[in-house]
Amino acid sequence: MLELNNVCKNLGKFNLSNLNLKVKKGEYFMILGKSGAGKSLFLELITGMQNPDKGDIILDGINITRKKIQKRQVGMVFQDYAIFPHLSVYNNIGYPLQNKGLSKEKRASVILKIADQISITHLLDQNPGTLSGGELQRVALARVLTLKPKLLLLDEPLVSLDVQLRKDIRTILRKIHQSGQTILHVTHDYEETITLAEKVAILQNGQIIQTGTPSEIFHHPKTSFVAEFIGLKNYIPVNLFKTEEDICQAKVKGHQNLVLCLLNNQSKGNGHLIINAEDITISLDKMSTSAINNFQGVIKEVHPGIKGMEVVVDIGVLMTSIISQKSTKSLDLRKGKAVWLSFKASGVRFIGE
Numbered sequence: 001m002l003e004l005n006n007v008c009k010n011l012g013k014f015n016l017s018n019l020n021l022k023v024k025k026g027e028y029f030m031i032l033g034k035s036g037a038g039k040s041l042f043l044e045l046i047t048g049m050q051n052p053d054k055g056d057i058i059l060d061g062i063n064i065t066r067k068k069i070q071k072r073q074v075g076m077v078f079q080d081y082a083i084f085p086h087l088s089v090y091n092n093i094g095y096p097l098q099n100k101g102l103s104k105e106k107r108a109s110v111i112l113k114i115a116d117q118i119s120i121t122h123l124l125d126q127n128p129g130t131l132s133g134g135e136l137q138r139v140a141l142a143r144v145l146t147l148k149p150k151l152l153l154l155d156e157p158l159v160s161l162d163v164q165l166r167k168d169i170r171t172i173l174r175k176i177h178q179s180g181q182t183i184l185h186v187t188h189d190y191e192e193t194i195t196l197a198e199k200v201a202i203l204q205n206g207q208i209i210q211t212g213t214p215s216e217i218f219h220h221p222k223t224s225f226v227a228e229f230i231g232l233k234n235y236i237p238v239n240l241f242k243t244e245e246d247i248c249q250a251k252v253k254g255h256q257n258l259v260l261c262l263l264n265n266q267s268k269g270n271g272h273l274i275i276n277a278e279d280i281t282i283s284l285d286k287m288s289t290s291a292i293n294n295f296q297g298v299i300k301e302v303h304p305g306i307k308g309m310e311v312v313v314d315i316g317v318l319m320t321s322i323i324s325q326k327s328t329k330s331l332d333l334r335k336g337k338a339v340w341l342s343f344k345a346s347g348v349r350f351i352g353e
Helices: 039-047 089-097 104-117 133-145 163-178 190-196 214-219 224-229 325-330
Strands: 002-010 015-023 028-032 054-059 074-077 151-155 182-187 199-204 207-212 235-244 247-252 259-263 269-275 281-283 293-304 309-314 318-323 338-343 348-352
Touching: 002 039, 015 039, 015 207, 028 190, 039 074, 039 151, 039 182, 074 133, 089 104, 089 133, 104 133, 133 163, 163 182, 163 190, 182 190, 190 214, 199 214, 199 224, 207 214, 207 224, 224 235, 224 269, 247 348, 259 348, 281 318, 309 325, 309 338
Parallel strands: 028 182, 028 199, 074 151, 151 182
Antiparallel strands: 002 015, 002 054, 199 207, 235 247, 235 269, 247 259, 269 348, 281 338, 293 309, 293 338, 309 318
């Protein structure tokens, strides 16, 4: 559907370098990166607002690298909506249909169909000044969809919305995607990515550093940048210093007496350990378990999280375990209480520097 082959763009102090990407027809693909990573410029190259210095952009087998904006069959929704303040919602949605040779009746039919799909039929007679941010976002989506773009581009569409409005717009985006629309969406919000994306690419300083499904990205980050960016709870700087058969030991930096064990054939090196919070068991007494990592510590925090209760324990370094609310209550887990943490060596992953 969409292919970027070795696309580069130099803007003086900033470069997009050797971008290679494939988005399948009907796929919801997200570009995830921090502010300044080049996400908006990435979209501008696809729309034709910017031209690459080299490389090719292919859409449905056609090279659109040098085609005019209006000939590319892509539609873009901007962060600031770009709604015409002097036009009604009806006329904003219908604006792209001007000069398309459509009859008034056909134009009305298209507008009403799109408005119904986006659930804004009741807003058609209103002016933009009376609308909320979520309503403006829906109008912007509807206006782009009137031309039936092969590819819908979204530039941080939820960034300025509150929690409830984000939920509403995510529902609309899923509905649009389920209709068969191919979507390329850029964001800095990894939770947004989890809830919407089928495929993800991580953009760092103008380069794509990892591509995969959300599960692959979030469970198997390839670099320390990715691990930090997606907010992994237990991301610990270590030095690997000893190997016994298939067990490797890692000394936590800044804590000379704190050693964690993992399965690894690398005998030495600096890097970070990643332990999924769901893989860490909490108990009041030291358990008889096959888990080789057992540490006593003191609870520093207990608070609700997205996946369950998050219990932060100081074992010499802060570690987070995610457990059920029921278990938190039955163990009477609270700040200041002494507990034991245990986790298997097979559940520990190492990312080298």
